[in-house]
Amino acid sequence: MIKENKKTGHAKQVLPHREDLGGSMKTLYTLIVHSENIAGLLNQVTAVFTRRQINIESLNVSASSIKGIHKYTITAWCTEDEIKKVVKQIERKIDVLQANYFTDDEIYQHEIALYKLATPGFQANPVASKIIRRHAARVVEVNPTFCIVEKNGMSEEITSLYEELQQFGIVLQFVRSGRVAISTSCFERLNEYLNFREEKYNKEKEYARQ
Amino acid sequence: MKQQITGAEALMRSLEHQGVKTLFGYPGGSIMPTFDALYGHRDTLNHILVRHEQGATHAAQGFARVSGEVGVCLVTSGPGATNTLTGIADAMIDSTPIVVIAGQVPTGMLGTDAFQEVDLVSITQPITKWSYQIRSAKDVAWAVARAFFLAKNGRPGPVVLDFTKNAQVEMVDYEPATVDFIRSYDPNPMPKEGSLEEAAALINEAKRPLVLVGQGVELGGAQAELRALVEKADLPCGCTLLGLSALSSDHPLNKGMLGMHGNLAPNVKTNECDVLIAVGMRFDDRVTGNLATYAKQAKVIHMDIDPSEFNKNVKVDVEVLGNCKLTLKALANLVTEAKHTEWIESFAEHDAIENKRVIEPEIHPTEGPLNMGEVVRAVSEESNHEAILVTDVGQNQMMAARYFKYTKERSIVTSGGLGTMGFGMPAAIGATFGRPDRKVCVFMGDGGFQMNIQELGTIMEQQAPVKMILMNNNYLGNVRQWQAMFFGRRYSFTPMMNPDYMQIAAAYNIPARRVTDRAELREAIREMLTTDGPFILEACVIEEGNVMPMTPPGGTVDKMLLEC
Ligand SMILES: Cc1ncc(C[n+]2csc(CCOP(=O)(O)OP(=O)(O)O)c2C)c(N)n1
Ligand SMILES: [Mg+2]
Secondary structure, eight states, X not given: OEEEOTTTOSEEEOOOOOGGGOOOOOEEEEEEEEEEOOTTHHHXXXXXXXXXXXXXXXXXXXXXXXXXXXXXXXXXXXXXXXXXXXXXXXXXXXXXXXXXEEOGGGEEXXXXXXXXXXXXXXXXOHHHHHHHHHTTOEEEEEOSSEEEEEEEEOHHHHHHHHHHHHTTTOEEEEEEOOOEEEEOSSOOHHHHHHHXXXXXXXXXXXXXXX | OOOEEEHHHHHHHHHHHXXXXXXXXXXXXXGHHHHHHHHTTTTTOEEEEOSSHHHHHHHHHHHHHHHSSOEEEEEOSTHHHHTTHHHHHHHHHTTOOEEEEEEEOOGGGTTTTOTTOOOHHHHHGGGSSEEEEEOSGGGHHHHHHHHHXXXXXXXXXXXXXXXXXXXXXXXXXXXXXXXXXXXTBOSSOOOOTTHHHHHHHHHHHOSSEEEEEOHHHHHTTOHHHHHHHHHHHTOOEEEOGGGTTSSOTTOTTEEEXXXXXXXXXXXXXXXXXXXXXXXXXXXXXXXXXXXXXXXXXXXXXXXXXXXXXXXXXXXXXXXXXXXXXXXXXXXXXXXXXXOOHHHHHTHHHHHHHXXXXXXXXXXXXXXXXXXXXXXXXXXXXXXTTOSEEEEOSSHHHHHHHHHOOOOSSSOEEOOOSSOOTTOHHHHHHHXXXXXXXXXXXXXXXXXXXXXXXXXXXXXXXXXXXXXXXXXXXXXXXXXXXXXXXXXXXXXXXOBOOOOOHHHHHHHTTOOEEEEOOHHHHHHHHHHHHHSSSOEEEEEEBOTTOOOOSBOOTTOBTTOOBXXX
């Protein structure tokens, strides 16, 4: 676009905007990535978010059920268009097997959290222990200075226990893990993918031989 | 028992196993064992000593672009490695297959800030297809095989091998390795079922189709398949900068260049067509201008080997995944023969306008100093439109791309996505090694000529037959043009004092000639083309010339400016 600049009389360039592909609603997406177990890949995966200016909410990396394959569970707030592009850019990395994104209703997800409470304050507020029971959390350590409470559950439950305990001002430390999640669909996409790759390779080889 | 060899020797044999014959490099401490091994392979591996590692990467790119083979660089660690970064990034964005092998400090010293240590793998991860550190001699054969497999298969691109010094000197039982399968990467993906049929249906119903031809057609070797499709269904085409030679310039369906400084007709028609068929191109912003007003009226078919290109910039109606050599052929079988005479004739009106107001005055001026376009067209004509065009970046690049004509495949080598000044001269050197049977003409500006001017040393030593046309306007012309158009003619640091290029040529013992007179131009060009070996032709061109037409950045493709 060229616009006449009134003051100087010369044309002024207007920067293009890229809102073209629609969808500006932000959702918390869970991204599940499977990759070969290769050093340096984590960097490459997170760099895709950085480059597109999307913050990672939580990140969990661990060995998957298949030997030699790592699983990443990543959550991020973004638009559907953004997450689709992120998925493609991640899949483009040579050693990434597969990336898929999910909304909360397509996965079973869990987090674990630890709460370190001041023992005197905890004892002075009997309601606090009721709250812990109501949240199905466990006290795993008690000594005269502090006690440690452990809870696992969905993100919101963990936040809500924190908020309720914090009203007594007794939380000394609080830590939560990244989300782990499994999809609730009946398709096991990774297995399908691995089978598909192997079959295709064999077919291509067969074809080349003929 | 098998004979043990060093990792460096294993690298030489692995390169030979990959069919490598030419490499571009520069030695240094951390790569010395490898250069020592190279000394024993001088009969089979032709190593070209460049004068700067950036030059090695661009030479490898030029080599790869014209030959279709993988370009190889061999450099030392630290500064040698960082000097290759621009070329690696350039190869990444322009999908050029190169393998850069860099020395690295011994594994025991990694992370200690050892002399000439840089974390090359981390630095290059975002600008490579694959970047890998070889820490043991056992890895060499596999890593080289995987590097070449990745560089040239699928969407091509650069690969870095960071070769630690201990791995170069360790002994190993060498066995040649082959990589033909990586389960996490499918270099030959297939189109989704039904997508070809959908694409064919759209094309068969189209009244005003337009094909956008990208470099993917050249990379896939699909020039004949493209021609067959467009001729059968009578589809007019526009070419991207990197796709210019995928379809001969004189083909009646080739309607010219797309983009910011492309031809008027294909740009205007982009916003009039009803079906847009993009083949092996990536809707770069220099092609699309403002996306909000780009081809909104059209159904879009996108054919590409890289699924991450679909819907990246432009919303696509039909995605046709796969190597376009296969998909174009399949599509040609599905489309019906058609004629779009009226639609195609409607391009002529825009051609006529551009011809009269831009092209004719540019290439056939009758007075005043030489024009860039005039020089370019004259070189193209004198070389029978059969030369390989290499360009640097700037006005010289756009003028060269616009006014050169292409009759052979893989005939344009230019830095498209990165726009790297200094690309031209070393890329042209590489091109002379990639296609020794063809003439290589490189157009450069006075700015870009000086950005890798040291490669004149390589040209001298190799007697590389590079025909260099220096279009001297005493300005960083492209920036000056923008300053004139968008910054009120405030020429902030774009006028430039130049050396005497004839003396520079003489110092390198390269035949040269300066031309300022129109009457002398043709004769000077003929002298350049008939002189054996390298030649520098300095054309003193109009200082404040402008490349037109132009879609200003963020502007709309069908509203090109014809004058400024
Ligand atoms: C490495 C690099 N630095 C800066 C630029 C920005 N730039 C683009 S064109 C240009 C001017 C080029 O001048 P010259 O080589 O004389 O070519 P001309 O445009 O005059 O033909 C500049 C500075 C660039 N593209 N690459
Ligand atoms: Mg210049």
